[in-house]
Amino acid sequence: MNANQELITKFYTAFQNKDIAGMQDCYSDQATFSDPVFTNLNATALRAMWAMLIQSGKDMRIEFSEVKATENGATAHWDAYYTFSATGRKVLNQIDAQFVIENGKIIRHRDQFDFYKWSKQSLGLTGMLLGWTSFLRNKVRKQASAKLAAYRSRKNPEINL
Template identity: 50%
Template sequence: MASNGQLITAFYTSFRNKDYKAMQDCYAENAVFNDEAFKNLNSEEVKAMWEMLCKSGKELSLTFGNVTENETGGTAEWTASYLFSRTGKRVVNNVYAKFVIQNNKIVKHTDTFDFYTWAKQAFGTTGLLLGWTPYFRNKVQTAARENLDNFMKKK
């Protein structure tokens, strides 16, 4: 059985290689995922999210490091660089990930990043002016959810 740190490393190595199937295998059937754009995704939804991002990510590159582990999970820091599909703007997103792991599977995965910094990169002037507002964050979350729902319907 792999250690929690090995599981986290395998997850991000798979992400870097755009191997969404290997990423999906890291999650338990009762997994929950949250980040600044996607809220309370269940296992099926988070697996579909990674597939969608791997398949649609334009010029996606990823680095990761500072993987830590403990008996209940671990953490990692990762950076994704990509073209944001809605605007075509380059985004470099620095993310802190926290994991709860049981039986060598991720049961809770929470990514945090500076939403305002992301919004300024992804939306330019609009993000600069509105990216700090709850209204704008809600609009992004709604659009992200709709994109995921549409992706899942097409599968």
């Protein structure tokens, strides 16, 4: 296993163990993150996002596989199993991740998943009817952003600034 694979394996192992500091340590202070819900987060915001998701995801479990090194990064697949807090619905989110790594730290992290499939699981009928629309995607992004902002406004020692 090369250094990039080791870093990503360390990241997801920390995630499995709900080790917030271990996950945060894998990122550069200039890191960015985006996925279909959380877009264009800087290092401080992405560290807070993971802390918030781990703390609120009481039954969250993740599995990761297919960690592959690239010349300047890595790719991986991971599955998140959890109960969506807003609706109490069970979710299996299947995610493909891409990482750019510099100096042994993640500098850019992009997660991709099928938003429509996720919205049907997490939101039920609303997701089934509207999950394909930009209206619902934007509404979910806005709610997630507000939730993260509220989390960041509280004193949280888990956020590694």
